[in-house]
Amino acid sequence: MFFLDHIWLIPLFPAFGAAVMFFFGRKLQKQTVSIVCVGMVALSFLWACGAVWQYQGWAEANHHQPFQKVMFTWLGTDTGHMNYTTHDGTLAPFQADAGFLLDPLSAIWLLFVTGVGLLIHIYSTGYMAHEGGYYRFFGYLNLFMFSMLTLIMGNNYALMFVGWEGVGLCSYLLIGFYFHRPAASAAANKAFIVNRIGDAGFLLGMFTIAWYFGSLRYVDVNLLARSGHFNIGDPIITAATLLLFVGACGKSAQLPLYVWLPDAMEGPTPVSALIHAATMVTAGVYMVARSNALFVLAPTSMKTVAIVGALTAIFAASIGLVQNDIKRVLAYSTVSQLGYMFLALGVGAFAAGVFHVFTHAFFKALLFLGAGSVIHAMSGEQDMRNMGHLAKKIPTTYRTILIATLAIAGIPPFAGFFSKDEILWQTWSSEGGAYRILWLVGFITALMTAFYMFRLVFLTFYGKPRMDHEVEHHIHESPKSMTVPLVVLAVCAVCAGWLGWPHSLGGSNRFEHYLDPVFAREAQVFQEEGKEAQLVAGEKEEKHTNPLEYGLMFLSVAAAGVGFGLARRYYAAADKGYAEPIEQAAPPVYRTLQNKYYVDEAYDYVFTGRRKIGDVRLGAMGLGEASSWVDAKVIDGTVNGAGRITRLSGKISSWWDKWIIDGLLVNGLALITHPLSWFARLLQWGLVQWYALVMVVGLVGFVAYYAWR
């Protein structure tokens, strides 16, 4: 149980690497930096493998409970005296552990995050070899690994939030890695702030959970949620799950908060692969899957998740049809694929959603790394209009990208086929006509996916070379450190789907059964209570033999084939100034798609206030300007006005004092006194002779008086 007992080391290895880079990175050789940072992630990966392997044995003996390891009390006092009152008046301790949890769900994330993370670290040693700030880059990457691992390994929502914001920070730092480029720093800010909006929802959702269940620990919350005390459709649980989903929309780039992800492509390509494709953006899926016990109690939330997922899938895919920047195509593709995952979660097919996360991690990371290799070969060129005919010049890159494209397009037996098909099938077989519409949306998206992906392949690797001679001259295959991860990922992109080989094709779907301890019950609840339901394990075999499933499977493969055919027809021989079919067919549609439905502009008008509508500024900046005006004119104006009134009254007082009190009364009195005093003065003249005279006169007077009386 060695690995399992010390499971806390898994996030701590990369944290150590990040700390080393923070304090000493500047002085270290590039080689040392690589050894430390790649080494730490490798250790995490090995440790994760060990822990997951040991968990198997542990779980057998412990009724498939999640394994928990609490390190210390992080928030709260630990004394039991700091409590809060929950919704029904009972006391609950204010507490959140620094504690880790391992169950099949976190095990899957753990393995692919550390695995793909390791490959991308290795790839980066080649990709970033000639860049400045090498240690900074790897320090951030390691910090990201730490945050991501905290996110997936925490045993409570508060700790998930730590990782959640942590990955957001690393994403910010890495998008803004080329901080001297204004576009990069603007994209970084956008990513962080949009994510913060989601995080605000997460926070409130978390508080709702604490208020309703009296704990933030998954095991406590799940136990209560499954206890049967709560009704399906409980309004508080609906609110909590919807708020959590706002968080998921931010992190996993769903409508309407997806806007940051395409811009995030300003970061170095390995970052796009690791953070903005394979791992971080799937955190929202993880969160919803982790909260499955709550979501199944809230059908409204489930429907919202499904609808938002489906809409995002088709919305992003349609934008992806016309993008020319190779990374932007992949970015919109990621948003679209994340939409699929949420669609799966929303119809209660949690395992299918997780399965798609898993396969997507490999082929999307591969696509981005492949794109990075192309960009590397093209001396930094990202515009596909200036590429073409690269297949022979960079063969390894070409082959691996081709495999990934086949995988994402859903061609059997590549990985994406199994996961995407499972999602579409589960959507179709959910009860209620509305789900057929969602299926149709997913189906059209599949067609679009195949089209834009093969468009990417044809524009990049086929057709006529459209680049400058200078650039053409320099085209070269990437170094081993970059191609080896590509090959490894390509193998995974072929094979990863086989883990979930469906029953209908004679497999055993081991992937879903592995997740049964986490989801099986939930699927059941969802079916029993709401009739719009999900398949239960037992019933599955039976339904899978349905010829309908084969039919749908055939349809989706056919759709992929159509996408491929269309792309081939229009782009396979593209020369300079090639025609865009959508532009020719419907120019307004093309312009709208090119401008991403003008969503960024709309947001700037309404939410940020960076653009004015006429003379009026709305949004945060509009409010800011209004507040500043109120502050200066009204509030401070009142204060200064009070001061001015005081001074005015002071002036009046001083005038009054000077002219009335002092002038009229005091000096006036003096003026009157002065002439009057002349008489008094006579008595005090100061002339001794005068005094003597007065005395003599007085004496004479007295004497005379008495004499004459």
Add this chain to the structure above:
Amino acid sequence: MQSHILSIILFTPLLGALLLLFVPKENKHAIRWIANMFALAGFLISLPLVPMFWEQRFEPGFKFLEGGANNWIPSIGAGYNLGIDGISFLLIMLTTLLGWISILSSWTAIEDRVKEYYIWFLVLQTGMLGVFMALDFFLFFVFWEAMLVPMYLLIGIWGGPRKLYAAIKFFLYTLAGSVLMLLGILFLYFNHHTLTGIYTFSIPALYQTAPQIPYHYAFWLFLAFFIGFAIKVPMFPFHTWLPDAHVEAPTAGSVILAGVLLKMGTYGFVRFALPFFPGVVTNPKVRGWMIALSIIGIIYGALVSLMQKDMKKLVAYSSVSHLGFCTLGIFALNSQGIAGSVLQQINHGISTGALFLIVGILYERRHTREISEYGGISNVMPVYATITMIMFLSSMGLPLLNGFIGEFTILQGTFMENRAWAAWAVPGVVLAAAYLLWLYQRVFFGKVTNPKNEKLHDLTPREVLTFVPLLILAFWIGLYPKPFFQILEQPVNQIVQTVRQPNANVNAELPVVHPEIVAQTSQGGK
């Protein structure tokens, strides 16, 4: 057995000020060294308080009591009476630390009237510590007012271009609040006499009698205290002295102003307004107003911050927003809210103190705080940029740094009372990220466009040293806040218990003076 540790901590800075009186003013070097030694000594002397306090953290009541009731001016019942609980303990530690850091940060920033500067700074330090230690209302008020004078002079003499306006505004505004508070104190004092026949300013004694004041008197008393404290915090709409004072004050003055002075207002709420008038603060209307002002402060402060062109003003308005969280937590009136609030007060001292240092460092080099004068500073001052980033993150409440712990605890405490309050406050978290990151982008990112910024030198070791304790604390509170919560647990629960008692400030007439009490008093019983 009386320990005199509080008095020693209290008067060490004053002793330094007295000593500086005898140093010739031409000898700036010696003055700087002496002032710094005393500031450091003031901090080091407060350190033994930590283990001493830690042992008694769960014990009820005030600790390290010193002096006694009425021992100072017996004829009116004023005493030199000190004592602390977990809340004042943390604020005292913050004060001694920030006092040292601010004095250290002034080394090169202050060039004229050096002697007076340090003397006033040290006097200020004693005044602030006294406010947090006093257990006698008379003594408290003396410190509360005494501390205004040095701050007034620090802004008025060593401040920026509009220093006189700012200093006078600061002084008069705060004074106006204090006068009302003084009236309140006197009412409590005479009320205590009416009820018990004893004239005393002792705060623990007044705790017993104040909650018996009938509501319609207690309400006006609360209002008097509220205005005094709300101006100090400052709560919306009493905040406009703050940006002016901050912008004009020298860096160290801003650090202390934001770090410690504002906390006196929130401390006043926690220490006096809540336990004195439980019936008033729990009144839904009063509480509703308090919460509303707090939430407006959070959002409004952040929005105004967003539009500032002057870095220091931006940070000043961000304080309005942050302090809004603190008052929100207080008026949640539960242990989480109040504990979170006190912790957030400490956090604000750490991160906003650091932010003012950060602005001051650029100002010292370039003599401008206009954001548009900068850009691309990361290229020339990488260490500075890194520290700034960490402190910005701490200020915007990123988990594993201190700010998050406070905000989270406050918001959760508030949520437990009322869902809508928490929901209204949460956008402040988003806006905090917006104004800080936008500031960071404009100042640090991009290329150096202004040639004047090309030759800026990075932090000196002394400047780094001023940040080290703040960084350590930021991470400590973020990673392992349990000790802080344990220190706060007892006093906070005590306050909540007092506030939540029934029958406080119930509607009744003021008690009539009982003849026997009058007789007792006239017989000379004090």
